[in-house]
Amino acid sequence: MRMVDIIQKKKDGGRLTREEIDYFVNGYTRGEIPDYQMSALLMAICFRGMTQGETSELTMAYVNSGEILDLSRIEGIKVDKHSTGGVGDKVSIIVIPLVASVGVPVAKMSGRGLGHTGGTIDKLESIRGFNTALSQEQFVANVNRFKMAIAGQSADLTPADKKIYALRDVTATIDSIPLIASSVMSKKIASGADAIVLDVKVGSGAFMKTIAEARELSAAMVEIGRSLDREIVAVISDMSQPLGHQVGNALEIKEVIEVLKGGGAEDLTLVSLTIASHMAVLGGAFKDFDSAYQTLAEIISSGQALAKLRQLVEIQGGEVDLIDHPDHLPSARHQIEIKSPRNGFVHGIEADGIGTAAMLLGAGRRTKEDSVDYAAGITLIKKVGDKVRMGQTLCILHTNLEEWQEAESIAGQSYKINALAPGEPIYIYEVLK
Ligand code: URA
Secondary structure, eight states, rough: OOHHHHHHHTTTTOOOOOOHHHHHHHEEEEEETTTTHHHHHHHHHHHHOHHHHHHHHHHHHHHTOOOOOOOTTTTHHHOEEEEOOOOSHHHHHHHOOOOOOOTTOEEEOOOEEEBBOOHHHHHHHHTOOOOOOOOOHHHHHHHHSSSEEEEETTSSSSSHHHHHHHHTTTTTTTHHHHHHHHHHHHHHHHHHHHHEEEEEETTTTTBBBBBBHHHHHHHHHHHHHHHOOEEEEEEEEEEEOSSSSEEHHHHHHHHHHHHHHHOHHHHHHOOOOHHHHHHHHHSSOOOOOHHHHHHHHHHHHHHHHHHHHHHHHHHHHTTTTHHHOOOGGGOSSEEEEEESSSSSEEEEEHHHHHHHHHTTTTOOSTTTTOOOTTTTTEEESSEEEEEEEETOOEEEEEEEESHHHHHHHHHHHHHHSSSSOOOOOSSSSEEEO
16 A cells, blocks of 8 residues: 555545555554655545545544553443533533532543643642542542542543644644544543533634534534444534633632532533533433433532532542632732723624633643643633623733733733624534434
């Protein structure tokens, strides 16, 4: 087999065979196929696409390139969730204790943040002592005993995806539905879950800018799941503004605690309860979505979900005191208020702008090697639909840096203020199964 023939075939719009897909994935991972040939093939895939069969075969080639977690020692249907990435997205930290409260085992693997999006692992590590480097034995034992565990993605899972993703990042070949679908699904399949809820974000802060694109990506991922015997539900949710009021690691943990106390932002609470309800149904705890939603809402109001978060922090070595006293979480030296330049209504808050500003304040990483400042971030006082008067605070920047002008300018420009009130915001667009 020759790589040049595979490139030519895809360039001409042909369907690659399983053998050809395995050949280029394994050859590139082992360093036998050079970057220039792999880049040419990725670009041909971007233009010509892949059939559903090719996409599933690519997914399995990624999965088989590394370790596959064996969760068979965990009793029950193991459920996982994955978000395609957003700003202020702390849903995982809310749904883990919530779903575990109804006895469904949640075995969660998460990543760190890069660029304008945050990562669940960084957020949890803003709780002093919280250990996300669990051994496989500890991970399995915690899920069996407490119905929940969260760990950083092992470096041994899907090495082919890691290497190809890094190449896509620098060759403008990220935005291809089959490439995104196989990349996301391979990590979830290798993580060993039986059932997965996908939170597919759409809007300015997401990979998918339109609902049509989000629907196409969701359908491709649901189909991969079907072909590999995994139950998948894809929820298409809004990322045209950041989720909730807080962006930044410790700030987001404070907001998680508010939601689990029953007093959180409307959008964040609704998206979290929706994802958690689908997980609980897939895990067999409820017959239908509505009864799951109602019970999980009651579990929040009764304080059970917050108690379960406290338990998660305790079993993973974090300071439990921080859950009862969130004001003891890291906080920044400087708070800078951004004021509204006019009277009107908030029509939009560009999520990618807020994410970039938060990163510049220290909350995120420009490159994988950067460290994060847990205290840094942005509090969105006003959200889409809110009325504002000139001079009222739109948002507050938090930073330990001495320079914040660029972040201030980007965050200010991310707010769109118009004279007329916008329509009702939509938080969940569609659910695909
Ligand atoms: N997230 C992933 O894991 N892979 C992609 O290709 C895009 C988003």
